[in-house]
Amino acid sequence: MASRAAGTYPPVPEPLAHPVVDTHTHLDICTGVRLPLGAGEPEPEVRPDEDEEFPSLDFFFDTAQSAGVQRIVQIGCDLPAARWTTELVTQQSQQGRSWMLGGVALHPNEAPRLAERGMLDDALTEIESLVASDDRMRVVGETGLDYFRTGEEGVAEQQRSFRAHIEIAKRTGKALQIHDREAHADVLRILREEGAPEVTIFHCYSGDEAMARECADAGYYMSFAGNLTFKNADELRRAAAAAPLDRLLTETDAPFLTPHPHRGKPGGPYLAAVTARKLAEVRGMSEEDLCAAVWKNAETALGGWD
Ligand SMILES: [Zn+2]
16 A cells, blocks of 8 residues: 555645745655654644555655745654754755755653653753754754643643753754644743743644734744644634734644645645645735745744755
C-alpha cells in the first residue's frame, strides 16, 4: 500500500499572487522519517502503515515553490525530530537552499512522558543546545499546554515544561511557538506570570475573537492553519477577521490539518497557499495584499531567510 505516494496528495494550487511562508510544518513526519507522536499533534488523521511510501523532501520543496510557499519553518517536537531538524536546516543552508528555518521543543504531550522516565530535565538541556547551535534555528516550539490529549496526571509536568521553554526562548533570544489545545486561559496566564518572550506566536491559533483581542493587546502573533477553511470554523474565521493585520501568520502543521475540501488527506507546506487565500477572503483583502502582509510579518517575527 502506498497511500502517501505523491499522487494521492491534494492538487497543487495555482501560484499565489505574492509568496507566503509556512511558519510551522513537520517534514520529518511528511517524509516518513518520524511517525506522529503517539498522543502528540492534533489528532493524526492519517496513520502511516509500515510499508507505506512517502514522498521525498524534493516533492515538498517543489510543490511549495510552485504554489508560492517559498519559505518554511521546519519544527521538530520530540528529541529525535529535534536532532533531525537541526541537521536538516544546517544541511539545506549549506546546499545553498535558503527556503528553511528551524525550530525545536518538547511537545506538551511529550513532556509528561519524559518526566515519568526522569528524562525531562536532560531533554530540555538538549533542546536549548540544539536551538542555540545554528543561527537558522529561530524558534523554540512547539511547546505549551494540551488538555485535550493529556489528562490531569500530566498537567503539572506539562506546565513545568512550558515554563522551561519560555525561559529557553528568552535566554537564547528565539521566538516562542505555542501549542494551545483546550488550554487557552492557562496558556495566557503562564505567559503573563513568566513574562512572554519578545516574539510569541500561537501556532495553529484556535481561540475565539475575544482571545484574539487579548493576544493582540499582548503583542502575540496568531498563526492560522488549514482548519481556518473547515466548514465548522466560523468562530475561528471571526477571530482571523478581528486580529490586527500585523499579527497574522500562515502555516500548515503538515501533514496534519489539510484544508477543505481535502480534509483528512495528508498535506504538505504547499497547502499554506489555500489557507492564505481563505485568510484574504475572510479579511476582505486582495490575495496580493494579504500575502504581502503576512510575508512581511514572518520576517519581522523570525528574521530573514537569505
Ligand atoms: Zn505542529
